Amino acid sequence: MASRSKTTKSLRNLLRQIPTEDEALKVLESISRGEPSKHMDRATALIGGALLDTALKLLICTQFRELTNEQADDIFDGPTASLSSFSAKIRIAHALGFYGSKTLQDLERVKTIRNTFAHTLVPITFETEEVNAVCNNLTVAFQLVGHDRIQKYIDDPYTPKNRFIISVSFVLGSFNIFYNNDSDAPNHLKPFSEVLP
Numbered sequence: 001m002a003s004r005s006k007t008t009k010s011l012r013n014l015l016r017q018i019p020t021e022d023e024a025l026k027v028l029e030s031i032s033r034g035e036p037s038k039h040m041d042r043a044t045a046l047i048g049g050a051l052l053d054t055a056l057k058l059l060i061c062t063q064f065r066e067l068t069n070e071q072a073d074d075i076f077d078g079p080t081a082s083l084s085s086f087s088a089k090i091r092i093a094h095a096l097g098f099y100g101s102k103t104l105q106d107l108e109r110v111k112t113i114r115n116t117f118a119h120t121l122v123p124i125t126f127e128t129e130e131v132n133a134v135c136n137n138l139t140v141a142f143q144l145v146g147h148d149r150i151q152k153y154i155d156d157p158y159t160p161k162n163r164f165i166i167s168v169s170f171v172l173g174s175f176n177i178f179y180n181n182d183s184d185a186p187n188h189l190k191p192f193s194e195v196l197p
Contacts, residue, residue: 007137010130014120041125041161042117048168049086049114052107055175056089062179063096086111098178099171106140106167113164126161135160141170 057076060083061067067075076083083089090111094104113134117124124131142150142157150157150166157166 007130007133010133012116014116014122014124014128014130044126044161044165045114045117048164049110049118051172052110052168053086053089055172055179056086056093057083058179059098059175060089060093060096086114098175102143103140103171106138107171109134109138110164110168110171126159126164132160135163138163138167141167145170 061072073081075081078084083092087108090104090107093099094101099107113131116131126132126135142163147157154162154166156162
């Protein structure tokens with residue numbers, strides 16, 4: 001647990017940095033010139049987090065009685081909504097038994113990475129030392145699926161960015177199978193509560 005706190009703390013330190021004028025200018029100019037490759041890491045982190053956030057909302061709703069749109073908004077989207085944050089959805093889905101403590105830790109790491117990319121003012125990538133350290137602790141997909149199967153989809157699965165992508169994709173795939181109650185799911189994805197430790 002100490003290493004988790006240390007890596008999370010170092011990411012939080014990135015959030016406290018203000019870019020120099022030159023750094024800010026480079027980032028803003030590259031965006032205005034349409035140089036998306038320089039911002040793909042940030043986009044990957046933000047979109048990955050958003051996909052998981054939405055998937056968690058859908059999963060959690062499977063445990064509720066049928067809600068009107070207004071009732072769902074009061075729970076998930078309003079200014080006083082108790083489940084509006086990604087963090088709250090991660091914790092409640094764990095409490096509902098959708099996954100175990102290892103997946104909870106991976107989802108907390110994904111959230112931390114997403115928040116870092118969303119709120120850090122200085123330029124960062126998945127190769128930034130602090131981000132890389134957190135990505136190296138994303139483990140559930142690698143433990144459950146295995147290197148050979150992962151390499152069928154991604155040549156170098158152990159780069160920080162690819163670890164993030166694989167982790168998000170694996171959890172989303174598992175959520176999808178549960179959400180759609182897919183009885184033809186591969187054995188390594190059944191039963192849901194036992195798959196995601």
